[in-house]
Amino acid sequence: MGNSKKLLRTVLLLAVAAGIIYFVVKKISAGKKDEAGSGGKGKTNKTLLADAYVVKNSVLDQTIEASGTLQSNEEIQIQPEVNGRITGLFFKEGANVAKGTLLVKLYDADLKATLQKLELQQQLYKTTLERQENLLKINGISRQDVDVTRNQVEAAAADMEFTRTQIQKTEIRAPFNGRLGLRNVSEGAIVTPATVIATLQQIDPLKIDFAIPEKYRNTVHLTDPVGFKVAGDTLNYKGSIYAIDPKIDLSTRTVKLRAIVPNNGRLFPGSFARVTIYLKDNPNAIMIPSQAIIPGTRDKTVLVMDHGKVKYVTVETGTRTEDNVQITSGLEIGDTVVTTGILQLKEGMPVKFNKVQ
Numbered sequence: 001m002g003n004s005k006k007l008l009r010t011v012l013l014l015a016v017a018a019g020i021i022y023f024v025v026k027k028i029s030a031g032k033k034d035e036a037g038s039g040g041k042g043k044t045n046k047t048l049l050a051d052a053y054v055v056k057n058s059v060l061d062q063t064i065e066a067s068g069t070l071q072s073n074e075e076i077q078i079q080p081e082v083n084g085r086i087t088g089l090f091f092k093e094g095a096n097v098a099k100g101t102l103l104v105k106l107y108d109a110d111l112k113a114t115l116q117k118l119e120l121q122q123q124l125y126k127t128t129l130e131r132q133e134n135l136l137k138i139n140g141i142s143r144q145d146v147d148v149t150r151n152q153v154e155a156a157a158a159d160m161e162f163t164r165t166q167i168q169k170t171e172i173r174a175p176f177n178g179r180l181g182l183r184n185v186s187e188g189a190i191v192t193p194a195t196v197i198a199t200l201q202q203i204d205p206l207k208i209d210f211a212i213p214e215k216y217r218n219t220v221h222l223t224d225p226v227g228f229k230v231a232g233d234t235l236n237y238k239g240s241i242y243a244i245d246p247k248i249d250l251s252t253r254t255v256k257l258r259a260i261v262p263n264n265g266r267l268f269p270g271s272f273a274r275v276t277i278y279l280k281d282n283p284n285a286i287m288i289p290s291q292a293i294i295p296g297t298r299d300k301t302v303l304v305m306d307h308g309k310v311k312y313v314t315v316e317t318g319t320r321t322e323d324n325v326q327i328t329s330g331l332e333i334g335d336t337v338v339t340t341g342i343l344q345l346k347e348g349m350p351v352k353f354n355k356v357q
Helices: 002-044 109-137 143-168
Strands: 048-054 057-060 063-078 084-089 102-106 171-173 178-180 198-213 225-230 237-248 254-261 272-278 282-289 300-306 309-320 324-329 336-338 351-356
Touching: 063 178, 109 143, 198 272, 225 254
Parallel strands: 048 351
Antiparallel strands: 048 336, 057 282, 063 198, 063 272, 084 102, 102 171, 178 198, 198 254, 225 237, 225 272, 237 254, 282 324, 300 309, 300 336, 309 324
């Protein structure tokens, strides 16, 4: 009886073991089939779906964006030419003044006294000269004495002119029409040529200075129109280019330009401006979507279809718009450029297109 129970137990254990082994083997076989199946699909699914753009001619309304700064048309610091004490300030801060207006007067009583003394001396020399010339007619005096006196008359005249010039330096007048800034001194102050009394600026019209990349140096010309906006103002202002720097800046590789703009009183020198330069329209420009450009450390590239496979093509870009970029070299009309899935594609991979523009 005991032997039969042991035999039955052994049979049951063998049956359970056989079932487990069968289940494990079946699971392994199923996994290998799945692996083989997925591997087969990977080998046959190398062709990716992407969108593309067919290169064609486009009308390009060419503009260049740049950052600029508004400048006064004319601007000076009002400073005296000589040392002195201010005896009169004849301007109001922030006021408009005309050319030639007297702004500041320095003490000049000593110079006027010197001028009066010279005038009296000259008058004496002239009287002496008249007498000597009469004596010379009757040979009562030598010609040398007459020449000495005549020289004294002329020297006195030169001294008087010099003194008048020194008196003029005590008067500071506006060299052009403009608007005065804030005053830095008061009447009675002792000033030197280094003292800045105020500033004078001509703010109508204004200048605007800006720079563009050197690749546009041959596309911008004198009298080309420009538009700009300033912070805190929604108006669009317009002007025209009147000067182009003949040298390219070595540090920034840009060309400096200057435009003249009328001022309606809302613009102020020193303001930052976002400038737009309007160029002539290009009816045969090559434009592609900007997402098709692959930036590199040196060059820019795009993926172009070649007999059903992609290849990298180096391009040069020009003007950018909100969605597109101009291609100046590297592409031709009719080329098909890949615009999506660029990161997943490599040289020589086949591509099928989901959407072609």
